[in-house]
Amino acid sequence: MIRLSSIGDVCHAVSMVQAIQRHFSGSPITWVIGKAEAELVHGLPGVEFLVCDKSLGLSGMARLREDLKVRRFDVLLHMQISLRASLVSLMVRSPLRIGFDRPREGEGQWLFTNERIRGQEHAHVLDGFKAFAAEIGVPDYEPRWEIPISPEDRGWAATVLPDGRPVLGIVPAASRSERNWTAEGYAAVASHALARHFRVALFGGSSPVEARLGEEIRSRLGQPVSNLIGRTTLKQLLALLGRTNVLLAPDTGPVHMAVTQGVPVIGLYCHSNPRRTGPYNSIDYVVNHYDPLFQKRYGVPWTERPWGTRLTGDNLMASIRIDEVTDMFDRVAEEKRLADDQI
Numbered sequence: 001m002i003r004l005s006s007i008g009d010v011c012h013a014v015s016m017v018q019a020i021q022r023h024f025s026g027s028p029i030t031w032v033i034g035k036a037e038a039e040l041v042h043g044l045p046g047v048e049f050l051v052c053d054k055s056l057g058l059s060g061m062a063r064l065r066e067d068l069k070v071r072r073f074d075v076l077l078h079m080q081i082s083l084r085a086s087l088v089s090l091m092v093r094s095p096l097r098i099g100f101d102r103p104r105e106g107e108g109q110w111l112f113t114n115e116r117i118r119g120q121e122h123a124h125v126l127d128g129f130k131a132f133a134a135e136i137g138v139p140d141y142e143p144r145w146e147i148p149i150s151p152e153d154r155g156w157a158a159t160v161l162p163d164g165r166p167v168l169g170i171v172p173a174a175s176r177s178e179r180n181w182t183a184e185g186y187a188a189v190a191s192h193a194l195a196r197h198f199r200v201a202l203f204g205g206s207s208p209v210e211a212r213l214g215e216e217i218r219s220r221l222g223q224p225v226s227n228l229i230g231r232t233t234l235k236q237l238l239a240l241l242g243r244t245n246v247l248l249a250p251d252t253g254p255v256h257m258a259v260t261q262g263v264p265v266i267g268l269y270c271h272s273n274p275r276r277t278g279p280y281n282s283i284d285y286v287v288n289h290y291d292p293l294f295q296k297r298y299g300v301p302w303t304e305r306p307w308g309t310r311l312t313g314d315n316l317m318a319s320i321r322i323d324e325v326t327d328m329f330d331r332v333a334e335e336k337r338l339a340d341d342q343i
Contacts, residue, residue: 001077001132002085002092004034004052006175007234007253008277011260012126013079014041015143016133021046023138030073032064032088040234040257043148052088065091077132078113081105086112098135103307104128122307126280143280145260149239157239160226161201166338168193168329169244169263171203172217172229173210174252181250181268181317183213187220188322189248189329194223196333201244203237203254206230246332248325250317255279264336266328270316276308287328289319 003013010033017029029046035053042049050067053060068091076094078085081104089097089112099105099113101120110116117131126143134140161167170190173180190200202217202225204210214229232240237254241247242261249255250268256279258265265279267286270293274286293311294302302309332338 001029001079002032002088003037003079004032004054004082004085004088005037005080007037007040008256009080009125009129010034010037010041011145011253011256012129012143012280014044014147014260015126015145016129017044017047018144018146019130019133019138019141020136022141023133030071032092036234040238041147042235043150045146045148052084054084061087064088068092075136076113077136078109079129079132081107081109083107089113098132100128101131122275122303124276124278124280147238147260149235149242153233153235153239154242156236157243160228161199161240161243165197165199166245167243168198168200169203169241169247169258170200170217171247171249171252171254172213173204173207174250176271177209178312178314179250179252179271179317180209180213181320183216183220185320185322185325186213186217186248189325190217190221190225191223192326193329194221194225198245198338199226201226201240202229203232203240204229245336245338246329248329251277264332266325266332268317268320268325270319271311271313273302273308285328285332287320287324289316293319 030048032050032052035051038049038051050064052064073094075096076092078089078097078099086109097113098115099109101116117135170186172186193200202214210229214227218225218227238257241258241263244263247258247263248266251272255265255267259279259281264285265282267274267279269286270289273290274283274288278286293316297311298305
């Protein structure tokens with residue numbers, strides 16, 4: 001299979017891989033994957049990873065071709081719509097080459113495949129991946145995830161977030177800054193959670209944007225908060241998310257990492273349709289401004305435009321009110337039995 005990126009999509013793909021393994025026990029699987037994404041899923045039982053490191057340019061492609069030139073496979077699952085992924089697919093020798101259905105096979109993917117998954121209307125990305133498994137005979141399944149985490153990483157996470165008070169995790173930043181909510185908003189929700197006897201932990205990568213946003217949230221709070229932004233590997237972050245009771249985040253990869261750990265996610269969505277890219281098991285907890293913003297932008301509901309249409313604009317996230325998010329937090333706390341009188 002080919003799925004090079006991104007973190008969220010790789011999380012979706014893991015559930016499909018493990019469904020295939022349950023149905024076809026013992027069948028070897030080779031996954032061509034990006035370098036950062038390989039760090040997250042390293043050690044997945046029964047899966048061989050071949051890393052496609054785009055930072056190496058042509059030398060990276062040459063190395064991958066060397067790894068693949070003596071291999072033959074029964075089936076190729078071409079699960080990424082990009083020219084780079086399609087060029088990689090040319091290195092894979094397989095008589096059966098399955099790609100997306102015609103409406104979704106962008107960037108000429110159809111030129112590199114000879115079979116397609118069934119068409120789906122308004123499907124979540126994860127459901128699109130489930131269709132690849134169905135194409136090779138895997139019955140429908142409820143997604144499950146078993147991503148290995150070392151005892152060392154679990155132990156470290158337990159010292160950082162010890163048992164006791166429930167934890168609100170916040171991933172404040174996405175890969176595109178236009179998707180980020182305000183430091184004021186995050187700080188207000190964190191303060192609300194602290195008043196309800198939660199601990200608050202900030203998670204994220206090492207970019208300057210994330211570091212600045214995390215520090216501004218911390219300084220606005222004036223109360224103890226664990227600022228772990230830029231201080232974890234992906235495996236350590238996965239272990240920390242597994243010790244988190246609720247996650248608050250915009251449309252970003254750790255949302256889907258949290259889903260793999262069974263954590264309810266309050267997603268903040270303005271730019272993309274949460275029905276397509278939202279937290280798979282927490283769609284009901286999304287603060288969804290995509291729908292009204294879409295109607296305002298185009299004058300029609302999202303159902304009247306191509307599936308997956310994204311909205312652009314630097315100020316869309318400012319439309320999300322603090323009270324909407326605190327109300328959703330209270331709802332999650334009640335439904336997951338994390339309310340004050342149950343702590």
